[in-house]
Amino acid sequence: MRIDIISIFPEYFAPLGVSLIGKARERGILDVHLHQLRDWTHDVHRTVDDTPYGGGPGMVMKPDPWGEAVDEVLAADPQARPRIVVPTPSGVPFTQRLAMEYAAEPWLLFTPARYEGIDSRVMAEYGSRLRVDEVSIGDYVLAGGEAAVLVMVEAVGRLLPGVLGNAHSAVDDSFAPGAMENLLEGPVYTKPPEWRGHRVPEILLSGHHGRIARWRRDEALRRTARNRPELLAALDPERLDKHDRAV
Numbered sequence: 001m002r003i004d005i006i007s008i009f010p011e012y013f014a015p016l017g018v019s020l021i022g023k024a025r026e027r028g029i030l031d032v033h034l035h036q037l038r039d040w041t042h043d044v045h046r047t048v049d050d051t052p053y054g055g056g057p058g059m060v061m062k063p064d065p066w067g068e069a070v071d072e073v074l075a076a077d078p079q080a081r082p083r084i085v086v087p088t089p090s091g092v093p094f095t096q097r098l099a100m101e102y103a104a105e106p107w108l109l110f111t112p113a114r115y116e117g118i119d120s121r122v123m124a125e126y127g128s129r130l131r132v133d134e135v136s137i138g139d140y141v142l143a144g145g146e147a148a149v150l151v152m153v154e155a156v157g158r159l160l161p162g163v164l165g166n167a168h169s170a171v172d173d174s175f176a177p178g179a180m181e182n183l184l185e186g187p188v189y190t191k192p193p194e195w196r197g198h199r200v201p202e203i204l205l206s207g208h209h210g211r212i213a214r215w216r217r218d219e220a221l222r223r224t225a226r227n228r229p230e231l232l233a234a235l236d237p238e239r240l241d242k243h244d245r246a247v
């Protein structure tokens, strides 16, 4: 997968050089290209923003630098069409399902803005011939889109074949469509069996895999009921057996 990111803060993406995503890049699973938006300005101050038409607070990002930057990124592979992802508080929710959709794309282009966002004509221009998604990572307002891109690239990158070790499959993730999507992860434990007087639940030391699976499901149901009751309410009742309902 190729990922392009255009930003006025390309240094914000240094974390994409470490850990899971960094290793995926070293192994050629992920090819990340960072671009400084100001390289497509033509004034001495390298201006990327201006006052909003119609008045109002803050500044809006000018269309010209974005248009020239996106055009040049697209020219990197004229035969291909990246999916454009625009982080914004006004977008569709970024979910595990959308992350899986993006993980199947050969090329993503992220356009994290600053100020009050990008002149809306930019995405109207590209929306006529490319998939352009406005995406929110949560109901809160960040100062810009870079942190949202870091979140999305990590969520997508870990789903790429070969990125997670064999020990873990993303299929088992919370929110992964399938067996019991929308259940939160239950508690996890490792050695020692007792730590500051806290013992690991005996069932986990029993070796009874069926009972352990049942216990884990019960704990996942309890945590979901406690922390995200709306997810439980949204579960198809067909997917809950009578034992589940008794938890």
Ligand SMILES: N#Cc1ccccc1Cn1ccc2ccc(-c3cc(N)[nH]n3)cc21
Pocket: 087, 088, 089, 090, 112, 113, 114, 115, 116, 117, 135, 136, 137, 138, 139, 140, 141, 142, 143, 144, 145, 146, 148
């Ligand atoms: N847009 C906008 C905006 C509108 C009003 C006030 C402040 C901003 C800041 N901002 C500028 C770019 C940008 C990108 C993404 C987010 C963003 C995403 C999520 N999920 N929260 N915030 C915010 C962003």
